[in-house]
Amino acid sequence: MLDERKLAVLRAVVEDYVSTTEPVGSKSLVDRHGLDVSPATIRNDMAVLEEQGFIAQPHTSAGRVPTDKGYRLFVDRLSSVKPMSAAERRAIETFLAEAYSLDEVVARTVRLLAQLTRQVAVVQYPSLRSSAVRHIELVALAPRRVLLVLITDTGRVEQAAVDLPDDAHPESISHLRAVLNACLDGHKLTDAAKTVVGLADRIPVTERPNAGAVFSVLLDSLAERHEERLVFAGTANLAAPDFANGLRDVLEALEEQVVLMRLLGESAGPSALTVRIGAETGLEGTSVVTAPYGAGGQAIAKLGVLGPTRMDYPGTMGAVRAVARYVGRILGES
Amino acid sequence: MLDERKLAVLRAVVEDYVSTTEPVGSKSLVDRHGLDVSPATIRNDMAVLEEQGFIAQPHTSAGRVPTDKGYRLFVDRLSSVKPMSAAERRAIETFLAEAYSLDEVVARTVRLLAQLTRQVAVVQYPSLRSSAVRHIELVALAPRRVLLVLITDTGRVEQAAVDLPDDAHPESISHLRAVLNACLDGHKLTDAAKTVVGLADRIPVTERPNAGAVFSVLLDSLAERHEERLVFAGTANLAAPDFANGLRDVLEALEEQVVLMRLLGESAGPSALTVRIGAETGLEGTSVVTAPYGAGGQAIAKLGVLGPTRMDYPGTMGAVRAVARYVGRILGES
DNA sequence: ATTAGCACTCAGGGACACTGAGTGCCAGGG
DNA sequence: CCCTGGCACTCAGTGTCCCTGAGTGCTAAT
Numbered sequence: 043m044l045d046e047r048k049l050a051v052l053r054a055v056v057e058d059y060v061s062t063t064e065p066v067g068s069k070s071l072v073d074r075h076g077l078d079v080s081p082a083t084i085r086n087d088m089a090v091l092e093e094q095g096f097i098a099q100p101h102t103s104a105g106r107v108p109t110d111k112g113y114r115l116f117v118d119r120l121s122s123v124k125p126m127s128a129a130e131r132r133a134i135e136t137f138l139a140e141a142y143s144l145d146e147v148v149a150r151t152v153r154l155l156a157q158l159t160r161q162v163a164v165v166q167y168p169s170l171r172s173s174a175v176r177h178i179e180l181v182a183l184a185p186r187r188v189l190l191v192l193i194t195d196t197g198r199v200e201q202a203a204v205d206l207p208d209d210a211h212p213e214s215i216s217h218l219r220a221v222l223n224a225c226l227d228g229h230k231l232t233d234a235a236k237t238v239v240g241l242a243d244r245i246p247v248t249e250r251p252n253a254g255a256v257f258s259v260l261l262d263s264l265a266e267r268h269e270e271r272l273v274f275a276g277t278a279n280l281a282a283p284d285f286a287n288g289l290r291d292v293l294e295a296l297e298e299q300v301v302l303m304r305l306l307g308e309s310a311g312p313s314a315l316t317v318r319i320g321a322e323t324g325l326e327g328t329s330v331v332t333a334p335y336g337a338g339g340q341a342i343a344k345l346g347v348l349g350p351t352r353m354d355y356p357g358t359m360g361a362v363r364a365v366a367r368y369v370g371r372i373l374g375e376s
Numbered sequence: 377m378l379d380e381r382k383l384a385v386l387r388a389v390v391e392d393y394v395s396t397t398e399p400v401g402s403k404s405l406v407d408r409h410g411l412d413v414s415p416a417t418i419r420n421d422m423a424v425l426e427e428q429g430f431i432a433q434p435h436t437s438a439g440r441v442p443t444d445k446g447y448r449l450f451v452d453r454l455s456s457v458k459p460m461s462a463a464e465r466r467a468i469e470t471f472l473a474e475a476y477s478l479d480e481v482v483a484r485t486v487r488l489l490a491q492l493t494r495q496v497a498v499v500q501y502p503s504l505r506s507s508a509v510r511h512i513e514l515v516a517l518a519p520r521r522v523l524l525v526l527i528t529d530t531g532r533v534e535q536a537a538v539d540l541p542d543d544a545h546p547e548s549i550s551h552l553r554a555v556l557n558a559c560l561d562g563h564k565l566t567d568a569a570k571t572v573v574g575l576a577d578r579i580p581v582t583e584r585p586n587a588g589a590v591f592s593v594l595l596d597s598l599a600e601r602h603e604e605r606l607v608f609a610g611t612a613n614l615a616a617p618d619f620a621n622g623l624r625d626v627l628e629a630l631e632e633q634v635v636l637m638r639l640l641g642e643s644a645g646p647s648a649l650t651v652r653i654g655a656e657t658g659l660e661g662t663s664v665v666t667a668p669y670g671a672g673g674q675a676i677a678k679l680g681v682l683g684p685t686r687m688d689y690p691g692t693m694g695a696v697r698a699v700a701r702y703v704g705r706i707l708g709e710s
Numbered sequence: 711a712t713t714a715g716c717a718c719t720c721a722g723g724g725a726c727a728c729t730g731a732g733t734g735c736c737a738g739g740g
Numbered sequence: 741c742c743c744t745g746g747c748a749c750t751c752a753g754t755g756t757c758c759c760t761g762a763g764t765g766c767t768a769a770t
Contacts, residue, residue, distance in 0.1 A: 067763050080713055085764070103719045103763050143537060177515045183531050191525060191533055197517050199525055199535040203477055275631060277611065281624035290615035297609060401732050414744050419733070437732050437750045713770075719763085726756085733750075740743080 065105030110320035124356035156276025161349035167271040284350035335366035337374035399439030444654035458690035490610025495683035501605040618684035669700040671708035
């Protein structure tokens with residue numbers, strides 16, 4: 043149905059259109075690529091490709107432009123990820139290595155990704171679930187309100203205010219803190235749920251409601267809230283002419299964390315690059331390339347870039363993959 | 377030089393241009409405003425205003441458009457801040473009152489401001505300097521690295537990693553923590569500098585280098601870094617046609633915290649609204665309205681909005697002022 | 711299956727004229 | 741002296757017409 047040459051034509055159309063932004067015609071195709079056939083032949087191929095929905099004409103008597111379906115096929119079967127050059131890899135590595143705190147790693151990563159791809163970069167904060175507890179602090183704010191501070195082994199600090207059902211005496215708070223630290227120190231948050239079950243025994247009955255409130259905040263909201271934090275950079279790249287009309291929608295999507303989370307979240311394979319094209323993203327004319335990243339093999343969050351459907355997929359995918367790897371490595375070390 | 381009527385004409389030009397986005401001519405002016413003179417008279421006035429540089433013509437045979445200088449005069453002498461309606465004030469109050477943590481207050485404030493003004497809103501995080509210390513925590517990360525966590529009386533948590541000159545034993549860290557808490561608890565960071573001077577006495581000579589490192593991070597970087605944090609919202613409003621060309625610059629400015637800090641920082645009076653117009657902002661075609669806000673009378677940070685030179689100044693100023701007041705009130709309560 | 715040839719289409723761009731909102735200026739009137 | 745009505749002038753924007761050129765689809769020959 044689609045022989046070798048037709049696929050080559052589609053590939054050429056995508057490549058040319060991406061680099062010129064202009065509908066590509068049969069003649070220029072045979073010129074720019076080393077196709078040993080005449081324009082007329084290409085025209086026939088193009089007619090077939092159009093019928094199948096891989097390319098389209100903006101108007102009669104204009105060249106062809108890839109459709110979403112065309113880009114899809116291109117990404118899935120006609121192109122391969124373009125690896126970063128050695129120089130680029132080195133630059134990435136040294137740039138990220140200069141970051142100390144997690145905040146800084148994330149900030150640098152997102153800027154780097156925006157710069158490499160010249161598009162909008164998005165990075166999700168790593169989940170807390172796989173970190174281990176180093177220290178837990180409780181500070182009284184009001185009779186029925188304490189501040190819960192969690193310090194992880196990776197040196198991250200998370201806080202949350204907890205509303206207590208009963209008034210809490212200073213000493214009962216100290217006791218709770220001591221128990222929490224004794225039991226959870228060194229444990230991962232993922233395992234903390236089990237640990238907490240047996241933990242209630244060590245707490246006087248009268249204090250259990252308060253302790254329960256603290257536990258639930260620690261396990262649920264603290265660990266989860268963090269996963270929702272997103273950072274982005276490179277929005278200035280939206281000023282490119284591609285987005286002329288859809289601009290408003292994209293900017294709104296960037297502020298609506300929910301939309302972005304969905305874009306990052308719904309990726310398919312666990313260790314693979316995910317590419318969502320055009321309508322698949324819910325944003326007309328916009329594509330998204332994402333990858334999971336994580337320390338020591340297991341994915342803890344995602345990152346990616348967002349750009350016009352007409353983007354350099356191999357290059358973008360290469361950059362996303364490279365950055366995801368190096369971030370994972372950096373996080374694994376600290 | 378500029379009699380009453382000429383000023384009225386300028387005011388009318390600004391108002392009409394702001395609402396229609398189109399150069400305003402003499403005829404439409406006398407129609408839309410109750411001016412009891414003929415268009416010809418207005419034309420003469422306009423000629424004078426143009427000569428003085430308050431208005432300009434995009435091209436001959438087009439209406440007039442205010443210049444930066446014209447807007448300046450309008451803001452300084454021809455308009456007054458438009459107070460929010462009672463309903464709006466109530467909405468602001470309840471919306472902000474629902475926020476618990478400081479992060480949430482800031483997040484809600486910036487969104488609110490963007491929505492009220494339909495422009496880009498920027499909020500600077502409140503300075504830590506005027507908060508008092510509630511608790512200080514030190515956690516060892518590595519032999520020569522500790523994590524310093526500061527909890528303030530307003531329930532805020534700040535962290536910073538400290539590199540130590542010497543190896544630190546667990547007990548010396550505990551000791552340092554105890555001393556820090558004993559001496560600083562309840563004191564404001566602004567006063568902490570004095571307190572620290574006498575504090576060295578309580579620390580063994582061998583530990584002083586390490587203690588010094590912790591102190592300096594606490595006083596300098598921790599307190600200062602925080603003031604540099606900015607949050608913004610409403611970037612989708614940049615899609616308005618006004619920004620068609622300058623868009624890229626504005627988006628870049630938003631990512632360059634430095635530029636934004638300057639825009640927020642250089643305001644004149646301590647308690648007043650500041651309006652910077654067009655070239656005054658360093659961004660062609662962009663104006664900025666800022667106000668300080670703070671708990672209990674003293675300003676602790678700034679907030680503001682950024683929009684096209686052609687903006688509704690009275691309304692925007694009203695919104696900024698109102699939001700600044702209510703945020704101050706909310707922060708004062710907690 | 712490929713190609714050469716040919717008629718056809720249509721967006722983009724230049725030339726042209728027309729319209730209308732707006733101007734500047736002047737001479738006359740309160 | 742300030743205002744006004746009148747008048748000639750300017751020019752951005754719009755619409756029409758036409759031409760050009762890149763690109764197409766189809767058909768007949770290889």
